[in-house]
Amino acid sequence: MATTLSTCCYIHYNSHKTTISAQKLKAINQNDKINNKNCIKRLQKRKLRTLAKPNNLSVSISLFRCVESGNLECALTLFEKMIIRTDPFVWNVIIRGLTDEGLFREAVDYYYRMQFEGVRGDSFTFPFVIKACGGLSLLMEGGKVHAKVTKIGLDVDVYVCNALIVMYAKLGLIECSEKIFEEMNVKDLVSWNSMISGYVSAGDGFSALTHFRKMLALGMKYDRFSIISGLGACSFENFLRSGKEIHCQIIRSGLGSDPMILTSLIDMYGKCGQVDYSESVFYRISGRNVIHVNAMIGAYVLNSKYNESLSCLEKMIRNDNIVPDTITLINLLPSCSKLGELKLGKSIHALAIRRGYCPHLVLETTLIDMYGSCQRVKEANLMFIRMKDRNLISWNAMISAYVQNGHGRVAFELFHDLLNEPFVPDEMTITSILPAYAEFALPKEGKQIHGYMTKLGLNSNSFVCNSLIYMYAKCGDLQGAKRTFDLKSSQRDIVSWNTLIMGYAIHGLGSISLRLFSRMLEEGVIPNGSTFVSLLSACSIAGLVEESWTFFNSMKKKYGIDPGIEHYGCIIDLLGRVGSLDQAKHLIDEMPLEPTARIWGSLLAASRHHRNIELAELAVHKISSLQHENTGSYVLLSNMYAEAGRWEDVERINYLMKKQGLERNVGWTRIESKGETCQFTNYDQSHAKIAIIYDALDIILTKIREVSNVDVSRFKPKDRRRQRENHPMFHSVRLAICFGLISSSVGNSILVRKNIRMCEDCHKAVKKISEITNREIVVGDTKIYHHFHNGHCSCGDYW
């Protein structure tokens, strides 16, 4: 359609010059509000008297009828066939038709063509053209049109001014709207409504409400649009009291059954956190429509009542014959994400396709989010790839889906692709990608992304600030985390405290975590469930057994917090650490919550540490039955089998993995040296200084062999070969550490990062290296940081 219209615009660019007086026609209707029928009659009457070409009149009428009935193609065909187009009326009808259809570019093109053909725009032309400029989001066009109306003296016309108020608000220039509004000599109801709604769309609910009240104080008569904007202002600012006042006003003024107002009321109460009030409005509506249902579902979702949102739709389909539309699906999908209802999410996707709702930018973005939340990153990616249009939010959703599912490296690649797109990353992009940096990056890279954020002016938001604290801690730069925490005191919240407590925890500095907790209480910050996850992790990693139990028991007693699955996870880690495997298994069986893959993962780690293959097999089986991504647990079990020389079982696991399409992650270790980041894989030969690295490794190998527990001689010859192939002697972590040793000054500490957990043999070896070289060696894996010093590790040999 758009192409056809554009073609029409340009093919007939040079048409005939004006012969009909525009002023005459303008005079006909200038002050009248007439309906279609009257207009046609009047046109016929007047034109029969004044126009020399009655044929042109009938075309004008037909053209108008076409636009009125929505047949724009027909109107355009008629328009192009007109020999004389000097009457602004026909241009106005066409421009209006295009604007109403959302074809803003074409509408503006016709306006320029009108000028080209020497037809002057009138007070009817400009409101349409200004609306089209607002729709195009082009300040340049809008500004030119504004200059034009000022030049020809139409800047005093109420309709023109009202259109300008709306246009500037849409362009994000609310100050310009304000200026026009203030300078208007005569303001009508639409002027007030446009200004109030402009403030709401600019996110300034306070000014919107002030103007709403001012309008009432001036004795202006308000209408449904004033009310809708007023309620929008209350929703935006969480002004429940004002919302309730407007609700009373609605009832007093007899607007209580207006369907649009009822929708806004449901929405306002939902956004003010009063879903009960939303329900009360909703269930009193007679003749509910799909928009009411959508607003109610939105209110449920916003207030975390996901099951209620699903049953609401079910009831409405059954009792009110409501047919879900695109927005119903968009509102419902977050419930699938939060409840992990992948099956329902897929059904919604299928329904959207069947009903022809796709392609739809928002719907598809919500589907990416749903698939990402339900750990279906492949489906999310497929959705993303197939999208016809993408915006920054869809890119962010895809980056977030990768990060959430542990695909940090792909997320990095996508983030870099995004930098080549015409989008500027926003706070959400940064909070989405920062965990990927946290997962893999080193301090210098962490600082680089922080610098980039500062350049974009994106580090003042509390979400971003907390992500930064986490990222620094996870990059191994605890000082950076602490510095961000101290500097951002104005954006600091409970999440900042929890994050820093967790930051020290993952570095095995549990005692500092505990001191921070005390300071947090002194500052009057009340702990929440996540605080205890951080604290219990701190105790567990640092081996503070007694403290762990004290905190766990105080949660309910002292703070009224019911232990969640994460808290049980920390206690199971702790029981694993002290070797109480039976107790850990017993706790899993007896706890009041359904065990998750993470819980079984804790038991698996404990089983690995205490060489309990039977329990490890059970844990892996449970993880598989939860349909959780299973690569890590299979690899761990496979390694246990290998350590025990059970190669048939290793083969079986490999077969299982292959059957399920799972691939072992290629292990690597990264290190920063003299401004550069180097990455090593096992048995790596690619580094420029690899010969010196292997020489250095040779020198310390003799010492390392003393602590290695891999006794090749106890295997059969065939197994011995395989054992040698899997020997950790040249594992990436050792190569990276040796590179660190030869490229840094004696005494300096060495920091490396791994993408998978350290094997036991390397852990023993690095302890020994720290002793013989008298260096502090810090190794960060996906879970914690190991600080090796003088033959000991901060993890207490449990990770």
Place this chain on the structure above:
DNA sequence: TTAGGGTTAG
């Protein structure tokens, strides 16, 4: 023939 309008993604 003109202006303002309900529910929509992280």
